Amino acid sequence: NAGVTQTPKFRILKIGQSMTLQCTQDMNHNYMYWYRQDPGMGLKLIYYSVGAGITDKGEVPNGYNVSRSTTEDFPLRLELAAPSQTSVYFCASTRTGGSYEQYFGPGTRLTVT
Amino acid sequence: KQEVTQIPAALSVPEGENLVLNCSFTDSAIYNLQWFRQDPGKGLTSLLLIQSSQREQTSGRLNASLDKSSGRSTLYIAASQPGDSATYLCAVHKNQAGTALIFGKGTTLSVSS
Numbered sequence: 021n022a023g024v025t026q027t028p029k030f031r032i033l034k035i036g037q038s039m040t041l042q043c044t045q046d047m048n049h050n051y052m053y054w055y056r057q058d059p060g061m062g063l064k065l066i067y068y069s070v071g072a073g074i075t076d077k078g079e080v081p082n083g084y085n086v087s088r089s090t091t092e093d094f095p096l097r098l099e100l101a102a103p104s105q106t107s108v109y110f111c112a113s114t115r116t117g118g119s120y121e122q123y124f125g126p127g128t129r130l131t132v133t
Numbered sequence: 134k135q136e137v138t139q140i141p142a143a144l145s146v147p148e149g150e151n152l153v154l155n156c157s158f159t160d161s162a163i164y165n166l167q168w169f170r171q172d173p174g175k176g177l178t179s180l181l182l183i184q185s186s187q188r189e190q191t192s193g194r195l196n197a198s199l200d201k202s203s204g205r206s207t208l209y210i211a212a213s214q215p216g217d218s219a220t221y222l223c224a225v226h227k228n229q230a231g232t233a234l235i236f237g238k239g240t241t242l243s244v245s246s
Contacts, residue, residue: 061238
């Protein structure tokens with residue numbers, strides 16, 4: 021199993037551009053999450069999904085959108101990138117019925133200039 | 134609102150020392166607690182997960198304890214090694230399965246040889 025994979029690893033965007041961060045998990049987990057981590061800070065929740073077709077906002081959703089058309093994929097869309105979105109983005113997943121231990125991807129480091 | 138605090142923010146120790154990292158949370162109604170390790174520029178590696186009904190978990194040289202009533206967890210590292218140098222993050226699930234984790238800002242550990 022590859023676990024949770026994220027692409028790209030790094031990206032530089034200009035202000036106002038858009039992009040999609042990809043996240044895929046092969047563990048058949050129904051819960052998936054997007055977090056962002058700013059320097060010296062803990063992770064904060066952007067959006068989460070409890071299954072295909074179901075998404076909900078987290079603590080810091082402004083400027084982002086998500087969709088969940090399959091169990092495996094949970095892409096994060098940035099519209100009109102702003103410098104405040106410069107951060108490291110982590111995708112995570114877990115399954116119901118167990119300990120709810122979350123497994124994280126390697127992250128995408130995004131810079132908006 | 135659940136808040137997670139980790140003290141100290143940074144810690145430097147010589148190789149071989151035993152050490153304790155502290156994590157406190159404001160709302161004792163948690164589902165579980167996870168300790169993660171994060172190397173610079175890398176993703177999160179899950180170290181230990183303690184269910185709310187458990188008091189401690191052990192993995193190798195690591196031992197994590199949980200005292201829900203006082204809102205505290207500790208991560209004990211025995212016989213520290215330079216390879217233990219990393220940032221250690223504590224995170225709690227609210228008292229609802231499948232919810233996102235709420236993270237502390239982490240403790241950055243440096244072990245010198």
